[in-house]
Amino acid sequence: MVSAPSLGEQAYVRGGATQTAVKILVVGHFAVGKTTFIGSISEIEPLSTEETMTRAAEAVDDLKGVQGKTTTTVAMDFGRLTISDRVVLYLFGTPGQQRFVQMWEDMARGALGALILVDPERLADSFPVIDLIEQYGLDYAIAVNHFTGAPPRDEAALREALDLLADTPVVTCDARDEKSSAAALTTLVRYLLDRAH
Amino acid sequence: MTDRDAWEPEAAPLVRPYVITKGRELPDEEQLSLITLVTAAPADPRRPARLSPEEQTLLDLCSAGYLSVAEVAGHTQLPLGVVRILLSSLAEGGHLVTRPPVAPAALADREILQEVLNGLRAKFG
Numbered sequence: 001m002v003s004a005p006s007l008g009e010q011a012y013v014r015g016g017a018t019q020t021a022v023k024i025l026v027v028g029h030f031a032v033g034k035t036t037f038i039g040s041i042s043e044i045e046p047l048s049t050e051e052t053m054t055r056a057a058e059a060v061d062d063l064k065g066v067q068g069k070t071t072t073t074v075a076m077d078f079g080r081l082t083i084s085d086r087v088v089l090y091l092f093g094t095p096g097q098q099r100f101v102q103m104w105e106d107m108a109r110g111a112l113g114a115l116i117l118v119d120p121e122r123l124a125d126s127f128p129v130i131d132l133i134e135q136y137g138l139d140y141a142i143a144v145n146h147f148t149g150a151p152p153r154d155e156a157a158l159r160e161a162l163d164l165l166a167d168t169p170v171v172t173c174d175a176r177d178e179k180s181s182a183a184a185l186t187t188l189v190r191y192l193l194d195r196a197h
Numbered sequence: 198m199t200d201r202d203a204w205e206p207e208a209a210p211l212v213r214p215y216v217i218t219k220g221r222e223l224p225d226e227e228q229l230s231l232i233t234l235v236t237a238a239p240a241d242p243r244r245p246a247r248l249s250p251e252e253q254t255l256l257d258l259c260s261a262g263y264l265s266v267a268e269v270a271g272h273t274q275l276p277l278g279v280v281r282i283l284l285s286s287l288a289e290g291g292h293l294v295t296r297p298p299v300a301p302a303a304l305a306d307r308e309i310l311q312e313v314l315n316g317l318r319a320k321f322g
């Protein structure tokens with residue numbers, strides 16, 4: 001049976017009658033920090049939802065190399081940020097798997113752009129998701145998440161490894177930190193603004 | 198009606214979506230996107246509601262303000278496809294008000310991006 005959650009006032013979009021929604025994608029490979037990033041700046045507890053047919057894919061994810069992680073995102077999670085009386089911003093996070101095609105189409109359609117989270121120790125894992133974002137024609141910035149104590153990688157080397165355009169922004173980010181996440185998002189939006197005609 | 202509690206737990210998600218949507222087609226995606234904002238329309242006494250329990254549940258959820266379609270799915274834990282069908286049926290019946298997101302043509306609009314940028318700066322410094 002469908003549960004009927006009763007929500008507090010702050011669950012609803014403030015000034016909803018005059019608001020228009022926009023969205024930005026927060027993507028990256030498995031366990032790179034997407035949910036953490038969204039949770040650090042969302043004004044609501046991050047929510048998740050799935051398309052009807054995604055459960056079959058659930059057991060396939062590669063858990064190697066990830067410690068202390070017991071759950072994985074099957075489909076998408078998202079958060080919300082009220083920007084003004086006119087604009088409410090949604091952040092949608094999803095892993096890079098091509099097999100969630102329907103979900104990718106839903107998420108990418110009409111998105112302002114994408115922030116791609118990258119772990120510098122697992123660069124090759126980011127290739128598929130960068131390909132996907134380019135395939136959907138979305139403008140993007142790269143946010144490099146540091147997990148280990150390893151010295152930060154040289155930005156030029158990282159750009160070359162990821163085959164980035166010269167003007168694609170690259171920022172470092174700790175997804176657990178609100179200010180750091182917000183700064184990465186701000187960098188993306190400034191870049192999108194530069195590119196808008 | 199069968200006793201739902203007696204079902205195998207994993208059988209339910211496979212059966213329920215079709216049952217609760219009465220086999221209806223998925224709506225036009227442009228019509229109800231992930232970020233279309235929805236709220237319950239003021240009740241119209243000339244138009245008595247004949248709603249399924251699931252439709253009534255969604256309408257109740259939407260009666261206290263605006264939520265995005267994705268949020269409705271997130272709060273009810275229903276698959277997105279099911280929520281879309283139920284919400285568009287409610288909208289067709291005049292029970293739901295919908296606010297579409299920024300039209301794709303206007304997305305390159307500098308004004309919107311500038312507003313987002315200003316908002317982020319104001320919020321996070």
Ligand SMILES: Nc1nc2c(ncn2[C@@H]2O[C@H](COP(=O)(O)OP(=O)(O)OP(=O)(O)O)[C@@H](O)[C@H]2O)c(=O)[nH]1
Nearest residue numbers: 030031032033034035036072073145146147174175
């Ligand atoms: N050191 C460090 N740890 C992080 C950072 N971001 C996330 N983590 C940790 O990495 C783990 C995975 O983070 P999640 O946010 O669940 O990653 P995800 O991308 O949502 O994972 P999936 O949805 O399963 O693909 C968690 O234990 C986080 O606390 C970061 O910037 N730095």
Ligand SMILES: [Mg+2]
Nearest residue numbers: 034035072073
């Ligand atoms: Mg996640």
